[in-house]
Amino acid sequence: MINHLKTPSETSDQTITTATKVAAVAETATMTCPSVSSNSDRKFSRSYDVMHIVLRIGSLSASLISVFVMVTAKEKSTISIYGFDLPLYSKWSFSGSFEYLVGVSAAVAVHSLLQLVITTSRMLRKSSAYTSRNHAWLIFVGDQVFAYAMISAGSAATGVTNLNRTGIKHTSLPNFCKPLHSFCDRVGVSIAFAFFNCFLLAISAVLDVLCLPN
Incomplete structure (x- = not known):
């Protein structure tokens, strides 16, 4: 009978090789979202990428619509105060809050377009949307910052619009939104798309968080 016992050196080499393979697999798992160790995981990871692309397209579209509608908001009219007809001319650039909304929406559009290009190109190469955990953290922080900025800009613009629509109590300041x-x-449509964009960025941030543990 032939004895197939391995020598200590062979056992040590095999242990080192196994440890190296495990480390390589673990490192590869952190580069995907989620890990793609099986066909089902690959399909799940691909669905994440598709959802990211859809959200980026939605965010980009909402940003562009918000900017376009706002920058084309201008109108001339007249208003009667104490029997005197006074000319009115309103334009979005007359309000700092509206300019703030346009600036934030434009920044979100650039952010969404950049992420859309990166995610689409990596998906075409059959790679994950995230190159590493640090990349996922960076995108998560970016989505959070832009979401809060959109809330801030939308709230500021809403305050000005509400003032124009209701006037000031206990004064003779009229409702400028009538004329x-x-x-x-x-302006209201632009603000509505800004808040909708906040919702899309929040969903994108949730997907980023789901990718971080892998």
Whole structure:
């Protein structure tokens, strides 16, 4: 009978090789979202990438619509105060809050376009949307910052629009949105898309968090 016992050196070499393979697998798992150790995991990871692409397209579209509707908001009219007809001319650039909303929306559009290009290109190469945990953290922070900035800009613009629509109590300041209804409507649409963009960025941030533990 032939004895197939391995020598200590062979056992040591095999142990080192196994440890190296385990480390390589663990390192590879951190580069995907989620890990793609099986066909089902690959499909799940691919669905994450598709959801990211859809969210980026939605965020980009909402940002562009918000900017376009706001920068085209302007109107001329007249208003009667104490029997005197006074000319009115309103434009989005007359308000710092509206300019703030346009600036934040434009920044979110650039961010969404950049992430859309990166995610799409990596998906076409059959790679994960995230190159590493640090990359996932970076995108998560970016989505959070832009979401809060959109909330801030939308809230500021809402305050100005509400003031134009209701006037100031206990004063004779009229409702400027009556003679400037088209202007106020366009501003309202722009603000609505800004808040919708906040919702899309929040969902994207949740997906980023789901990717971080892997």
